[in-house]
Amino acid sequence: MSNDSRHAKTPLIGMNHSDLIALCHQAGVKPVHADHILASVFRRYNTNIADIPRIPLALHSYLNEHVSMFEPTCSAEQLAADGTRKLVLQMPDGKAVETVLIEGGKRLTQCISTQVGCAVGCTFCLTATAGLTRNLSAAEMVAEIMAGQRISGQKVSNIVLMGMGEPLHNYDAVKQFLNIVTDPKGMAFSPNRVTLSTSGMVPAIYRMLEDKFPCNLAVSLNATTDEVRNRIIPINKKYPIAKLMQAVRAYIQERGHKRVLIEYVMLAGINDSIEDAMRLCQLLEGLNCTINLLPFNPYPGSAFKRPDQSTVHAFQAVLVEAKLIAIERKSKGREISAACGQLITEIRK
Structure with a gap:
C-alpha cells in the first residue's frame, strides 16, 4: 500500500479517547476497546494494527479499513x-x-x-x-x-x-x-x-x-x-x-x-x-x-x-x-x- 493511500485514512495516533469510542461504536464493538487501543499504541508504542491485543477480530478489520498507522x-x-x-x-x-x-x-x-x-x-x-x-x-x-x-x-x-x-x-x-x-x-x-x-x-x-x-x-x-x-x-x-x-x-x-x-x-x-x-x-x-x-x-x-x-x-x-x-x-x-x-x-x- 502506498504512503499516499495510507495517509488518506484517518491516522490512529491523531485520535483521542472520544474519537476512539466513536470508532468502536461505528465498528459495533464495546467502547472499552478504545482503552486497549490507546494502551497498545501509546504505552507499548505498537505501530502495527494487527498486533493490538485484546480487541475482537471485527475491530481489527474495521481499523485496517478505516485508519492508518503511518510513521514518518x-x-x-x-x-x-x-x-x-x-x-x-x-x-x-x-x-x-x-x-x-x-x-x-x-x-x-x-x-x-x-x-x-x-x-x-x-x-x-x-x-x-x-x-x-x-x-x-x-x-x-x-x-x-x-x-x-x-x-x-x-x-x-x-x-x-x-x-x-x-x-x-x-x-x-x-x-x-x-x-x-x-x-x-x-x-x-x-x-x-x-x-x-x-x-x-x-x-x-x-x-x-x-x-x-x-x-x-x-x-x-x-x-x-x-x-x-x-x-x-x-x-x-x-x-x-x-x-x-x-x-x-x-x-x-x-x-x-x-x-x-x-x-x-x-x-x-x-x-x-x-x-x-x-x-x-x-x-x-x-x-x-x-x-x-x-x-x-x-x-x-x-x-x-x-x-x-x-x-x-x-x-x-x-x-x-x-x-x-x-x-x-x-x-x-x-x-x-x-x-x-x-x-x-x-x-x-
Whole structure:
C-alpha cells in the first residue's frame, strides 16, 4: 500500500479517547476497546494494527479499513557531543520537519515542530528564512514523539512546542495534539511537563485560556521597546509589547499558580544593554514568571552576533537584583544546528 493511500485514512495516533469510542461504536464493538487501543499504541508504542491485543477480530478489520498507522521516515539523524539528538522526519507528502531530543539529568525533553517552516518572520531565526510551507496535523506532531522515542530508545519526559513554526498559528491541530499527549488514557504526559512557546499571538493567548489548554505558556519577548521588537519580531507591529504583557498578566491571573516562562534571546548590541535589563524588570514587575536568557545561536549569513559572557552576566545580575528568577539557558546541540533558532538547515537542501 502506498504512503499516499495510507495517509488518506484517518491516522490512529491523531485520535483521542472520544474519537476512539466513536470508532468502536461505528465498528459495533464495546467502547472499552478504545482503552486497549490507546494502551497498545501509546504505552507499548505498537505501530502495527494487527498486533493490538485484546480487541475482537471485527475491530481489527474495521481499523485496517478505516485508519492508518503511518510513521514518518527519518531521513537524517545527528548526535551532538552533549547527547542532543536531531532528527529530520519525512512526512507522507514528502515534507520534512526537524525535532530535537535534549538530555538533561534524568529528563529527556523533546522539542516539537508544529509547522513546516514558519510565517512569523523573526529576523534572528533561521527557520523564518524559509517561510511557511504548511501546518502539521496533530497526528504528525504525535508521530514526532513516537519516532523520537523509537529512535533514541528512551522515553520522553518533557515536551516543548518550540521547534519549527508558531504553534498558535496552527491552533486547532495543536489543541488536538495537547489533548492527546496529556490524556491519562493516552500518552499521559503531565500538563506541567508540556510547554507551548509563542512569539506573541495575543488573541490566541486569550483563546488558550478559554479552551483551558493543558500546558505551560512560554512567551518569546526578546525586546523591551516596540522599536526594537518591531525590527526583530514583525508581528509586534500588530500586537505591541503593552498588549502582549496585558495578555500575559491575564493568563497568570486566570491560571493562578501557573508560572509563565519569558524567553529572551540576547542579541549583541541590540537588546542586551543594562538599560534593556532595567526596562525588562519594569515590564515583569509583580509577575509570576521565570526568565530564560538565551544568548543568540549564530548561523551562516546571520546579521546578528552572540553577546559575550560578561554582558550576559551583567544583564542577568540586574534581573536577579530586582528579585526576578533569571536563568541563562545553556544551548545544547549547537554544533549540529539543533539549538534554539537553528532548525531548518537540512530541509533546505
